[in-house]
Amino acid sequence: MSKVPVNYKRTDMQSDQEVKWCPGCGDYTILASVQSFMAELGISKEKMVFVSGIGCAARFPYYMNTYGLHTIHGRAPAVATGVTLSNPDLSVWVVSGDGDSLSIGGNHLIHALRKNVNIKILMFNNQIYGLTKGQYSPTSEEGKKTKSSPFGSVELPFNPMSVALGAEASFVARSVDMDRDLTTQVLQEASTHKGSAFIEIYQNCNVFNDKAFEQLTSKEGRVANRINLVHGEKVIFGAEDEFAVTIENGEAKIAKRTDIDDSQIYVHDITRENPSVAFSLSRLSHGPYGPTPMGVFRKVQRETYNEDVMKQIDFAKDSKGDGELDKLVRSLGTWDVK
Amino acid sequence: MDEPKLKIENKTVESIPAVTIRFAGDSGDGMQLVGTRFTDTSALFGNDLATLPAFPAEIRAPQGTIAGVSSFQVQIADFDILTPGDNPEVLVAMNPAALKAHLHDLAPNGMLIINEDAFEEKNITKAGYKIDPRESGELDGYRVFEVPMEKLTKEALKDSEIKGRAILRSKNMIALGLISWVFNRPLEDTINWLNKKFEKLPEVADANIKTLKTGYNFGITVEAFHHTYVVEKAALPTGEYTNINGNIGLSWGLIAGAKLSNLELFYGSYPITPASDILHELSKHKNFNVITFQAEDEIAAAAATVGASFTGKLAVTGTSGPGLALKSETISLALSAELPMVIVNVQRGGPSTGLPTKPEQSDLLFALYGRHGESPLPVLASRSPSHAFYTAIEASRIALKYMTPVILLSDNYVATGSEPWKLPDISDLPSLTNNLTTTNNSKDGFLPFHRDMTTFARPWAVPGVPGLEHRIGGLEKEEGTGNVSYDSANHQYMTDMRAWKIANIANDIEPLELNGDEKADTLVLGWGSTYGGITQAVNRLNEKGVKVASAHLTFINPFPDNLGEILSNFERIIIPELNTGQLIKLIRERFLIDAKGINKVAGEPFTAQELAEKIEEKINE
Numbered sequence: 035m036s037k038v039p040v041n042y043k044r045t046d047m048q049s050d051q052e053v054k055w056c057p058g059c060g061d062y063t064i065l066a067s068v069q070s071f072m073a074e075l076g077i078s079k080e081k082m083v084f085v086s087g088i089g090c091a092a093r094f095p096y097y098m099n100t101y102g103l104h105t106i107h108g109r110a111p112a113v114a115t116g117v118t119l120s121n122p123d124l125s126v127w128v129v130s131g132d133g134d135s136l137s138i139g140g141n142h143l144i145h146a147l148r149k150n151v152n153i154k155i156l157m158f159n160n161q162i163y164g165l166t167k168g169q170y171s172p173t174s175e176e177g178k179k180t181k182s183s184p185f186g187s188v189e190l191p192f193n194p195m196s197v198a199l200g201a202e203a204s205f206v207a208r209s210v211d212m213d214r215d216l217t218t219q220v221l222q223e224a225s226t227h228k229g230s231a232f233i234e235i236y237q238n239c240n241v242f243n244d245k246a247f248e249q250l251t252s253k254e255g256r257v258a259n260r261i262n263l264v265h266g267e268k269v270i271f272g273a274e275d276e277f278a279v280t281i282e283n284g285e286a287k288i289a290k291r292t293d294i295d296d297s298q299i300y301v302h303d304i305t306r307e308n309p310s311v312a313f314s315l316s317r318l319s320h321g322p323y324g325p326t327p328m329g330v331f332r333k334v335q336r337e338t339y340n341e342d343v344m345k346q347i348d349f350a351k352d353s354k355g356d357g358e359l360d361k362l363v364r365s366l367g368t369w370d371v372k
Numbered sequence: 373m374d375e376p377k378l379k380i381e382n383k384t385v386e387s388i389p390a391v392t393i394r395f396a397g398d399s400g401d402g403m404q405l406v407g408t409r410f411t412d413t414s415a416l417f418g419n420d421l422a423t424l425p426a427f428p429a430e431i432r433a434p435q436g437t438i439a440g441v442s443s444f445q446v447q448i449a450d451f452d453i454l455t456p457g458d459n460p461e462v463l464v465a466m467n468p469a470a471l472k473a474h475l476h477d478l479a480p481n482g483m484l485i486i487n488e489d490a491f492e493e494k495n496i497t498k499a500g501y502k503i504d505p506r507e508s509g510e511l512d513g514y515r516v517f518e519v520p521m522e523k524l525t526k527e528a529l530k531d532s533e534i535k536g537r538a539i540l541r542s543k544n545m546i547a548l549g550l551i552s553w554v555f556n557r558p559l560e561d562t563i564n565w566l567n568k569k570f571e572k573l574p575e576v577a578d579a580n581i582k583t584l585k586t587g588y589n590f591g592i593t594v595e596a597f598h599h600t601y602v603v604e605k606a607a608l609p610t611g612e613y614t615n616i617n618g619n620i621g622l623s624w625g626l627i628a629g630a631k632l633s634n635l636e637l638f639y640g641s642y643p644i645t646p647a648s649d650i651l652h653e654l655s656k657h658k659n660f661n662v663i664t665f666q667a668e669d670e671i672a673a674a675a676a677t678v679g680a681s682f683t684g685k686l687a688v689t690g691t692s693g694p695g696l697a698l699k700s701e702t703i704s705l706a707l708s709a710e711l712p713m714v715i716v717n718v719q720r721g722g723p724s725t726g727l728p729t730k731p732e733q734s735d736l737l738f739a740l741y742g743r744h745g746e747s748p749l750p751v752l753a754s755r756s757p758s759h760a761f762y763t764a765i766e767a768s769r770i771a772l773k774y775m776t777p778v779i780l781l782s783d784n785y786v787a788t789g790s791e792p793w794k795l796p797d798i799s800d801l802p803s804l805t806n807n808l809t810t811t812n813n814s815k816d817g818f819l820p821f822h823r824d825m826t827t828f829a830r831p832w833a834v835p836g837v838p839g840l841e842h843r844i845g846g847l848e849k850e851e852g853t854g855n856v857s858y859d860s861a862n863h864q865y866m867t868d869m870r871a872w873k874i875a876n877i878a879n880d881i882e883p884l885e886l887n888g889d890e891k892a893d894t895l896v897l898g899w900g901s902t903y904g905g906i907t908q909a910v911n912r913l914n915e916k917g918v919k920v921a922s923a924h925l926t927f928i929n930p931f932p933d934n935l936g937e938i939l940s941n942f943e944r945i946i947i948p949e950l951n952t953g954q955l956i957k958l959i960r961e962r963f964l965i966d967a968k969g970i971n972k973v974a975g976e977p978f979t980a981q982e983l984a985e986k987i988e989e990k991i992n993e
Contacts, residue, residue: 049843050817051855080838085679086845096843096856101835103682104845105675106705112672116679116687117835119663120638124683124835142675145668343663350658357660359628359798368614368795369416371605 549587
């Protein structure tokens with residue numbers, strides 16, 4: 035993508051539409067983070083496209099002063115695929131929620147990731163259906179009592195990081211709404227990534243699922259439970275850096291640093307070709323409870339779907355010449371009637 | 373002195389105006405190939421022709437059973453024909469099951485060529501015969517020729533590099549060679565084709581050519597075949613011709629639609645019978661800047677097409693019945709966002725998986741009404757393989773000019789049948805306009821729903837164009853700004869406007885034309901693939917002195933402007949359809965006419981004969 039020197043302020047990224055999420059919704063913070071980030075991306079805004087499906091998060095494009103398409107439930111990755119294939123010069127972002135991405139749109143998500151389509155997918159995970167007023171979602175914890183599960187949900191939730199890694203995603207990261215710095219870092223990493231990026235952003239729904247991420251956002255929880263993944267650095271965490279992550283027989287484990295030698299601590303490498311370590315890190319928590327890895331899990335270079343499609347078109351034009359209708363209609367052989 | 377020529381003793385050549393031949397065998401017997409080769413040779417010779425392939429939905433149904441029978445019918449003629457013929461005059465049956473499945477269609481005194489080597493007790497029983505049909509008397513009344521096709525093949529290939537059971541794969545060439553002899557068709561074209569097809573497997577090409585010649589020579593040797601036939605060249609309008617089926621015609625029409633509109637074609641699809649061949653064909657032509665996207669499912673195929681449309685492509689998705697159901701919600705999105713898009717539906721027998729390889733016209737009402745909310749869109753239908761080319765261009769024209777999704781209906785009969793097509797002068801094809809814009813239409817910012825007051829189309833501003841950034845979606849939009857609006861008066865207005873925009877297209881389409889006796893009391897009205905059958909039936913009835921006319925709709929929504937007037941000129945309206953009565957509902961509702969239907973859902977097209985009889989019955993009722 036051609037970067038041009040464009041300097042926007044955050045306000046240049048704001049559309050004239052009134053933002054209509056509930057007061058206190060985590061989406062406001064994410065919107066602010068994304069608007070600030072996009073303003074500094076160095077791409078002119080006519081090249082930015084935000085595509086969404088259905089849900090609270092899906093209203094996002096209306097608030098961006100860019101091109102935007104608010105589509106139907108779950109299908110945004112497929113719509114965005116059509117956008118980016120049609121004009122590879124665009125910066126294409128999908129904004130989605132946990133229901134949109136992992137329930138009704140699960141198929142489109144995994145295939146967009148598998149194909150490495152050049153789109154960046156932001157999944158706001160609030161672990162609840164907000165727009166339909168409070169049913170359990172595919173990321174709600176087991177036993178969750180909601181309007182549609184008065185006796186508690188009996189479903190094992192998805193671990194979104196594991197799903198994305200299992201779907202051959204080349205870029206996988208996690209952030210949380212309150213942490214604008216981390217969100218910006220992760221967006222930065224994603225924007226320089228060639229191909230599909232999957233970013234889960236824990237997002238508080240203060241109306242239907244308040245404080246779901248408290249273990250990662252409260253004063254004590256933030257220091258105790260957040261495992262910050264930083265490329266090239268040892269993975270240590272805790273209020274006094276007293277814990278570390280080790281990889282034993284391919285399995286990520288949490289250890290007290292007093293029990294191990296520092297040389298045993300896993301040094302995070304987002305470029306590992308094999309996704310098994312990243313997957314193993316994703317299994318350290320199943321939901322935002324207890325020690326939970328945050329940041330970029332994986333960022334590997336792979337040919338993008340867009341590039342491969344264009345290569346075939348270029349090859350066809352080089353070898354056959356530009357298509358001509360006169361030749362096409364004669365390609366099966368003709369005869370003359372005199 | 374003349375050069376001496378090989379003379380076959382007692383050979384007589386009878387000239388006939390037309391013949392209908394049906395090849396039938398196991399689905400692995402290569403009947404489609406034999407039929408296609410005979411068709412192409414006849415096309416090159418200059419006959420007019422039409423074909424009807426029929427095959428089971430299973431790739432390899434159990435050998436020797438009725439379920440596994442595949443057939444290919446072709447009519448060749450020295451005059452302009454519109455259908456692949458009624459009852460075949462020649463039937464080639466490669467095994468007892470093929471005989472059992474097709475004998476009832478063979479015309480009285482028809483020529484029946486059977487592969488006698490396949491008539492073993494096991495195969496006879498498998499086909500459901502209690503006794504050998506050759507001995508039961510049921511073949512009386514036909515001219516039966518028993519040919520040892522397998523023995524001939526083995527003998528021909530005894531020195532070939534091909535060994536074992538693989539040898540018998542060439543036995544279809546015996547049938548093709550023999551039919552070529554009987555109808556005085558040269559083998560050169562097929563020999564060239566085989567050499568090219570098996571360029572890298574010369575031993576396979578060689579085996580097939582040997583067998584082909586053996587079949588032909590069998591005709592020379594066996595006196596029974598010394599009465600041969602020739603169908604002379606058809607007096608078609610002069611010009612350059614090619615032979616196409618409907619899926620190819622439609623694919624080329626889409627490529628032409630993109631060229632003529634100076635846009636690039638995006639085709640999103642998911643494999644489904646019988647629409648897949650459009651995906652196959654388009655994926656060959658990437659040098660036209662065609663992007664083919666084989667999606668993860670039908671919905672994604674349509675959704676990616678919406679994305680492509682938003683980004684300025686001629687965006688097309690293709691499918692068959694069940695897939696159209698899955699695309700329904702996405703089509704409503706395109707309709708609501710007023711994005712141009714063509715949806716191709718190659719109809720097949722339904723409901724559900726139904727009859728995947730058989731023709732039916734039963735998705736008409738679904739195409740018109742199969743969406744939630746008030747969601748009118750243009751619907752048009754291809755009537756023949758060459759018409760598919762022009763309707764694909766027309767569907768593109770309407771979509772781009774009016775900023776709307778358009779459904780283009782084809783069906784298995786149009787899609788897989790073939791006919792000679794007189795090539796158009798490409799420079800005569802119309803250029804297509806669109807609503808792409810790069811300029812701001814208001815001093816207060818771009819208004820994506822500010823309409824053109826002639827077409828009522830909104831401007832098409834695509835990502836990448838500076839200054840026209842805007843956001844739209846499936847929520848109701850405010851006229852002009854396109855902003856989300858829940859205002860009641862606005863929703864009423866937008867709903868009415870979307871309907872009016874489509875209704876208004878009636879002024880911009882070809883008027884309906886009459887065929888046959890314009891002063892008749894009776895009009896036969898059709899749409900889609902019944903065109904050949906209806907027209908031929910009406911022409912035959914006219915020749916017989918029965919007063920009847922016909923007219924064939926391309927657009928079913930909106931109807932052409934002159935339809936009402938035409939209908940009012942006739943006392944009796946008959947509507948034949950390959951469904952239980954769908955167009956008839958629309959005509960009755962719109963024009964309050966007591967039209968009569970002729971309906972069939974038997975997984976096969978109407979024959980002209982069948983229609984002629986039924987039309988006459990209705991007239992005499």
